[in-house]
Amino acid sequence: MTPAPGPQSPAAPDSKTATGWLHTARFMTTAPTLEFLPALDLPEIAFVGRSNAGKSTCINVLTQQKRLAFASKTPGRTQSINLFELGKQGVTDAILADLPGYGYAAVPKADKLRWQRVMANYLVTRENLKAVVLLVDPRHGLTELDDILLEVIRPRVEQGLKFLLLLTKADKLNRSEAAKALSIARLQAGGGEVKLFSALKKQGVEEVSMLLWQWAHPSTP
Numbered sequence: 001m002t003p004a005p006g007p008q009s010p011a012a013p014d015s016k017t018a019t020g021w022l023h024t025a026r027f028m029t030t031a032p033t034l035e036f037l038p039a040l041d042l043p044e045i046a047f048v049g050r051s052n053a054g055k056s057t058c059i060n061v062l063t064q065q066k067r068l069a070f071a072s073k074t075p076g077r078t079q080s081i082n083l084f085e086l087g088k089q090g091v092t093d094a095i096l097a098d099l100p101g102y103g104y105a106a107v108p109k110a111d112k113l114r115w116q117r118v119m120a121n122y123l124v125t126r127e128n129l130k131a132v133v134l135l136v137d138p139r140h141g142l143t144e145l146d147d148i149l150l151e152v153i154r155p156r157v158e159q160g161l162k163f164l165l166l167l168t169k170a171d172k173l174n175r176s177e178a179a180k181a182l183s184i185a186r187l188q189a190g191g192g193e194v195k196l197f198s199a200l201k202k203q204g205v206e207e208v209s210m211l212l213w214q215w216a217h218p219s220t221p
């Protein structure tokens with residue numbers, strides 16, 4: 001039975017509520033492998049994508065903190081999943097997860113394969129995973145590893161996992177390139193959300209913030 005919309009459904013947030021919520025972010029823990037990740041009963045939103053796609057920068061812009069997530073000096077080398085807590089007045093109500101990027105050419109093959117396994121395991125088994133934000137540089141488009149990731153999460157997306165394909169570094173595109181990148185990405189996102197984002201120009205910050213807020217605060221029937 002579909003519940004009638006009423007006071008139980010959370011109102012769509014205004015952008016201030018959503019951005020203010022993201023600004024409460026604080027470091028929680030770092031885990032080198034899945035066994036070290038704490039089991040949590042809070043909605044978790046994972047940021048994934050190629051090395052250098054702009055994951056850490058995106059998290060820093062959304063949370064308005066310069067160095068919450070580190071942009072690694074040696075990209076692709078980080079083997080850790082970093083968790084950040086969200087929630088006003090110390091009441092944690094959601095988690096952001098910054099995952100190391102994949103596809104960095106200079107990483108030894110064995111390390112690459114190990115990390116790809118860790119990430120696939122994370123995406124398949126993380127019980128409280130509520131949403132995945134896949135960051136893609138639209139100048140490169142989806143790579144083979146991005147496609148594999150989409151395949152890995154597809155069964156969970158079909159079961160309700162939220163998905164956002166975020167086209168980063170939008171400041172590098174002119175209007176027609178941006179429009180073209182959006183329409184291509186919409187075809188590839190399989191019905192998931194697609195948005196343009198620029199950390200440099202703060203483009204998409206409010207839209208993405210509101211989406212994440214809604215995902216973390218679903219209506220209770």
Ligand SMILES: Nc1nc2c(ncn2[C@@H]2O[C@H](COP(=O)(O)OP(=O)(O)OP(=O)(O)O)[C@@H](O)[C@H]2O)c(=O)[nH]1
Pocket residue numbers: 049050051052053054055056057058070071072074075076077078099100101102168169170171172197198199200201
């Ligand atoms: N022009 C422009 N550059 C950006 C933007 N976002 C990130 N960058 C740059 O892209 C580079 C990589 O950004 P990171 O945030 O470290 O990328 P990452 O996806 O976390 O990379 P890994 O940690 O290696 O997986 C940095 O030099 C950023 O300054 C953007 O919106 N516009």
Ligand SMILES: [Mg+2]
Pocket residue numbers: 055056057070071072099100101
């Ligand atoms: Mg990073």
